[in-house]
Amino acid sequence: MKKQKTLKIDKPNAVAAAFGSTKRKISGFFYDLSVKAHDKFSSNKGQGIKLAKKSVRKRNAKIFYFSLIALPFIQFLIFYVGVNINSIIMSFQKFTMIEIDGIPTEILSFSGIENYLRFFSEFGADGIMLTLLKNSLFVFVIGTFVGTPLALFFSYYIYKKFPLNNFFKVVLFIPSIISTIVTVTMFSFIAGRVPVEIAKMFGVSIDNPMSNPNLRLPLVMVYNVWVSFGTSTVMYSSAMSRVPDSIVEYGKLEGLSPFKEFWYVIMPLIMQTFITFFVVSIASIFINQANLYAFFSNQADINIQTFGYYLFNLTKLGSTMSEFPYAAAAGIAFTVFAVPITLGAKWALDKFFPAVEY
């Protein structure tokens, strides 16, 4: 029988083994610490400071930004948001007279939807709202479909540097820098007296056109178109000047006439500027006074009044605020009509005339 060899295994010294293991653990712990410290303070040293500097810069930027924007934003909250909220609240109120210490005082009290009922009743057969709507639309149509094309053609003339373009640029701007009162006074005088004097020269006697109820609003619109060219001409011609010369040159080589160049090249490229003005003019259908107050003060006949004039007159008329709640309700109602129309127009224009990048 073979003798089995057995391996002699020395039993480890228990104490030595425990010490060794602890030593390993301790040294391992300190090793880990040193690695972490090395990572943090030596090889990542620059990154750490960079990160610290970046956060300080961002914090300083935020302090600068918000410290400057705070006051304008507070002004916006009070005079835009606050005013509109106040307008909504006022539309459900009315002024009632009470006595405070024997002094009659007007205070606002809740009146429900009384103001809105009054507003909608004005759309009835004897109501004035339909007349106001008709006049406001007339003002918008003339301003947009007569004034705007003329402004575009004038702008194109200036952009193409046709003869005397610098001189005409100044002349087109003059009516818009003169005070409305000044131009209205001059225009009323000329539009009222010149036709009468010319008719006299031919032995015909006619009335002052400004006193003819059928001619008043058209004459006012002639005035409005006459003074409207200043800023829009400058804006349109600035937009046209950004059109790349290469595109214009290409059009010339293709033999485009000035009108075709205007219609097929320039108009698409300035469409965004045109849309901006068009949307703003739609938004102002219910606000536009058409300078009626300058012509007639608060005495304009109801048959020529626009929404804007009507509301301004309600607010301005007299020294009391008794009509303010009704004016606020009318304004809210107009806003509810006007907002979807304006946004819809913007959507439609952006869809059918998308912006051209160049």
Next chain:
Amino acid sequence: MDTIKIINTVNKKQKPKIFMPIMLVILILYTLIVFGVLLLTFMTSIKTNKDFTLNMFGWPTKFAFDNYIKAFEAVKVAINTSQGMRYVYLWEQLWNSLLYSIGCAAISVFVQCIVAYLVAKFNFKFSKFIYFCVILAMMLPIVGSLPAEINMMNMLNLNNTLIGVYIKSASFLGVYFLVFYASFKTLSWEYAEAAEIDGAGHFTIMFKIMIPLVRSTILAVFILTFMSYWNDYQTPMIYLKDIPTAAVGLFNACVASSTLFPIQMSACLLLFLPILVVFMCFKNIFMGNLTLGGLKG
């Protein structure tokens, strides 16, 4: 092929260019109307009332330049003070107009410029919100807020004070915000970065580097805003009842009272002359510096 293309181009019938002559005729007519109106106004302003009645459109038979002096007394607005009623004459109205126009224009331009700079150059979420508010305010037709605004000014005790109208004009809403925004957006941020490296803070960068780069736009907008406030008669009529401006005085004289017509015309020219001088001095500045982008969003 190139030769054929050139020949075809040359052989194309040259359509008569009628667009330019038609526009030239219309513009000449427009110019004649504008200058005719101004000439007639001047001629009327130097006539006596009798001369005007007998010879409305002719040259004055007797020159009455003293109409301009009479205008200073004729154009007046009655106001209520603690000592009772008194009249504000044209000299004082012109001074009020200066205070109103310069103050409101300066504050309005400053606020719009600063906010436009912050929105254009700092890409925070709040900037997008501010831009959205401006576009929304332009597009949303808020009608009939005047009564509420007057009520608000009364509640804040700002009505009938210059401070009140200055605060009211300190709004960043409006088309000129977009003009400034477009100007700042086109400026490179490299100038600011270079200044930052040299140790400049945000205020220094804004006031000494970025804003001077758009000074011609600032000047253009300031002049246009100044002219707009100078000619505005409705806002002072409502919010500055006891501090009437020249525009309000002229409105009273021309529309709401029975001042003699030649004196009305001389008052009109007195109000127009400062604006004409400002316009002729600075026309090149604002006629070349305004661009407006589209409404996006």
